[in-house]
Amino acid sequence: MKPVSLSMRLGLTVSILGALLVVSLAILAFFALTHELDTLARSSLDKKLQQVEQHLSMYDDTADVSSKPHSLLDQVMGHDNLNLTIYDLTNLRKPLLKFGSGLSDFRVELKEASATGDKITYSTYTDDEGRHFLTASKLIRLKNGVSVPVLLSMDCANDEALLNAYLRSTIIALPLLLIFIGISAWAVVQRGLSPLREFRKVAAMISAQDLSHRLSVVKMPQELSELAHAINFMLHRLDSGVQQLSQFSDDLAHELRSPISNLMGKAQVTLTRERSAQEYKTVLESCTEELGRVTRIVADMLFLAQVSHPAALVPFETITLEDEALKVIDLFSLSAQEKQISLNVTGNGKTIGDRLMIQRAISNLVSNAIRHCPAEHSISVVIEKHAKHISLLVANPGPGIESQHLLHLFDRFYRVDTSRSRGEGGTGLGLAIVRSIMSLHQGTAQVQSVTGEITVFSLHFPDIAGQTTWQQTRKAQA
Numbered sequence: 001m002k003p004v005s006l007s008m009r010l011g012l013t014v015s016i017l018g019a020l021l022v023v024s025l026a027i028l029a030f031f032a033l034t035h036e037l038d039t040l041a042r043s044s045l046d047k048k049l050q051q052v053e054q055h056l057s058m059y060d061d062t063a064d065v066s067s068k069p070h071s072l073l074d075q076v077m078g079h080d081n082l083n084l085t086i087y088d089l090t091n092l093r094k095p096l097l098k099f100g101s102g103l104s105d106f107r108v109e110l111k112e113a114s115a116t117g118d119k120i121t122y123s124t125y126t127d128d129e130g131r132h133f134l135t136a137s138k139l140i141r142l143k144n145g146v147s148v149p150v151l152l153s154m155d156c157a158n159d160e161a162l163l164n165a166y167l168r169s170t171i172i173a174l175p176l177l178l179i180f181i182g183i184s185a186w187a188v189v190q191r192g193l194s195p196l197r198e199f200r201k202v203a204a205m206i207s208a209q210d211l212s213h214r215l216s217v218v219k220m221p222q223e224l225s226e227l228a229h230a231i232n233f234m235l236h237r238l239d240s241g242v243q244q245l246s247q248f249s250d251d252l253a254h255e256l257r258s259p260i261s262n263l264m265g266k267a268q269v270t271l272t273r274e275r276s277a278q279e280y281k282t283v284l285e286s287c288t289e290e291l292g293r294v295t296r297i298v299a300d301m302l303f304l305a306q307v308s309h310p311a312a313l314v315p316f317e318t319i320t321l322e323d324e325a326l327k328v329i330d331l332f333s334l335s336a337q338e339k340q341i342s343l344n345v346t347g348n349g350k351t352i353g354d355r356l357m358i359q360r361a362i363s364n365l366v367s368n369a370i371r372h373c374p375a376e377h378s379i380s381v382v383i384e385k386h387a388k389h390i391s392l393l394v395a396n397p398g399p400g401i402e403s404q405h406l407l408h409l410f411d412r413f414y415r416v417d418t419s420r421s422r423g424e425g426g427t428g429l430g431l432a433i434v435r436s437i438m439s440l441h442q443g444t445a446q447v448q449s450v451t452g453e454i455t456v457f458s459l460h461f462p463d464i465a466g467q468t469t470w471q472q473t474r475k476a477q478a
Helices: 006-056 062-067 070-076 106-114 157-192 194-205 222-270 277-308 321-331 333-338 355-372 418-423 430-440 464-477
Strands: 082-086 097-099 121-126 132-141 147-155 317-320 342-346 350-353 378-385 389-397 444-450 454-462
Touching (some): 006 132, 006 147, 157 194, 222 277, 317 355, 321 333, 321 355, 350 454
Antiparallel strands (some): 121 132, 132 147, 378 389, 444 454
C-alpha cells in the first residue's frame, strides 16, 4: 500500500480540525442563541408583569378587575404572543380576567395559579399542538390588600421559528463551508510545502562528482530555513571532504610514484646484464632505503586515518606537559648534540589526552626544529598557562618560513623545500599528524615565523574542565 503523502496528511488534519471547529462553533452558537432568546423572553415578561402589577395596585377589589379591565388590557394589547390571566383565590374555577388564547389546558393554568407566590416564578409548557409557552406568575396585591394570582404567558413560536431558521441555514451552509475549508487547507498546505520541492530538486542534482549545489534560503519559512542551512553546511563539509580526499589521493599517488619508479628503474637497469655481487648489494641497499621511505609513508597514513576517524575513542588521562616534553627532549638529545644544539624546557601545565599521541605531536615539532636549527643554537620548549587553555611552544632560530607557506604547512605532503625534505627522508606528513592529534584533543596547532630570525610552532590545549566536559559528551554520544 502506497504511503499517504505529507501534503495529504496535513490537508486532512487541517480540514478535520477546521470541520470540528466550525461544527463546535455552530453548536455553541445554537445554545447561545437559545439561552439569549430565553433570557430576553424572561426579561420581557418580567417588565410586563411589573406594569400589570402597577395597574392592579390601583384596583379597589376583585370586582373592579372584571368590570374595568381596560388599563390591564392596554398592557398586552398589540402583543399577539402574550396571554394574561388573573384569578381569584376564593374561586379558581373562573378567572377574573383572561386575554388571549392563553394556555389551552385549564388544569395547567389552575396548577400555576394555585402555586403562585409573592415572587415571580417561571415555568414552561407545551400544549397538544406542540406550541411552547413561557409563563411568569406572581401574587399581586390589590388596593384593599387582597392578593390575586396573575399569569402572564408568552408564546415562543417566534423564537422557535428563529431557531429553526438558524438550523436550516446552518445545515445548508455547513457542508459548503467544510468543502471550502478542505480546499483552502489543501491550497495552504501545498503552498507551505512548496519549498520541499526545492529540497528534492537539489537532492536530485547532488552526486559524488558534483557537490556544488546549494539550497536557496530566500523567503523560506524559518523551520525549513534552519534545515536548509544545516543541509548546505553538510554539503559544504562533504564537498570539502571529497576535494580533500581527491587532493590527498593525487598527493599520495605522487609521493609513492617517485620511490616506486626508482625501485623499478634500478631493478630494470640492474637486470639488463650480469653484475658483480657488490653491485647487486649496492642496488639492494638503495632499494631498501626506498622501501623504508614507502613504509614510513604508509605508516604515517595509517596513523592519520586512525586519528582523523570521528569514531576514534581513545582513553584520555591527565597529562603533565612538562614531563612529556622532557621525555621527548631526552629522546632527541643525541641528534641535538651532533649539531651542537641545546634543548631546554620551561613552564608546566596539565591537560587531558592520550599520552602517546601528545608525545608524538611534540616529537614531530622538536624533530623539525632540530632539522632546521643552525648549529650551536638552542631550541626552547615553553609551556604557558592561560585563562581557558594551555599552550606548548617550540621555538628555534633559523632561516624562518616565508609568509606564503604558513597557511599550508599543516597540509598533507606540503613541503617548503621539496628536495631537502625528501633527501632527509621526510614524508611531508609530520605537521599534518600534529594537526590531526590536536583536533582529536579539541585543540589547535599554529605557526609563526620571522624570516631569518625565529620560527615558533604552538600547540593549544583546552583547560582540564573543558576537556573533561567534552570527553564526557564524547563518551555519551558513542
